[in-house]
Amino acid sequence: MNALAPIDAVPAAQAARSSFYAGMRVLPKARREAMYAIYAFCRAVDDIADDQGRDRAVRTAELQAWRRDIDALYAGGPPGRAALLTGAVVRFQLDRADFHAIIDGMMMDVDADIRWPDAATLDLYCDRVASAVGRLSVRAFGMDAEPGQMLAHHLGRALQLTNILRDIDEDAAIGRVYLPREALAAAGIIPTTPAQVAAAPGIDPAARLVATEARRHFAAAHAILTTKPRGHLIAPRLMDIAYARLLRRMEETGWAPPRRRPRTNKLWLIATVLRLLVFR
Incomplete structure (x- = not known):
C-alpha cells in the first residue's frame, strides 16, 4: 500500500443507489470517496450472500x-477486487478486522x-453486518475513537433491527427469519417455517419487543450525537433521524399481517x- 489507488466512478455510481447518498455526498472529497468505497464493498458481499x-x-x-483480497491489500500484495478500498484504508487507517467481521456476517x-x-x-449478526460497517464509517467521518466506536455500536444495531422489522415478508420469502426466538416465545409463537412465522397472529407483539430494543439503541446513538463529537456527522445524523422515523411509522401501523x-x-x-447543513 505504498500509493493511494484512485477512486473510480464505480463506487460512486453504486453509492448513488443508496437511500443515504445525499448524506455521503456532502462529505469532503476524500471522506466521500472512502464512504463510496466502503459502500461498494458492503454491496458486493451482501449481493453474494443474498444470491439465491x-x-x-x-x-x-x-x-x-x-x-x-482484503488480506492481500493489508499485506501490500496485489489486492484484486479489494483495490477499490486502497485509498480509504490508507487515508483513514481502516481496521482489517472490521472488513473480516462484515464477511463473517455474510457467511x-x-x-x-x-x-x-x-x-x-442476533446481536452478533447485527454487530458484524451493521456495527462493523459503522466502525469503518466513523473513521471516514473523522470521529475520535471512543465516541465513534460507541456510535457505531448503537446506531448500527438500531438500523439493522429496523431493517429486520421492515423486511419480515421479504426475508421469509427467501427462507429467513431474523426475529429472535425469545421474542417469538414471549408472543406465544412456536416457529415451524418462515412463512408460518410471518403469518402468525402473534407477530405484532413479537416485533414490538424487537422495536423496543431498536429504540434503546436509537436513544443511545442520539445521546452521543447530541454531544456534537468531532467529525463530519451529517451522514450518521441523517441515518439516525430517517430510521427512527421509519421505526415510529411501523410502530404506528403495527406488524399484523398483511403488511405494507x-x-x-x-x-x-x-x-x-439541507436542514442539517443549516443547523449543524
Missing part, C-alpha cells in the same frame, strides 16, 4: 476470495438461512440533509 440463484459452496468461495447468511436465532446470535413495506422518501431525505 447459486448454491452455498459457490457463494462461500466468493466471500473467501474477498477475504483473501452467517450463507452457511444456513438464519431462522429465529437466539438474542445473542414502508419506504423512505428521497425528497424528504434531501430536505433533511
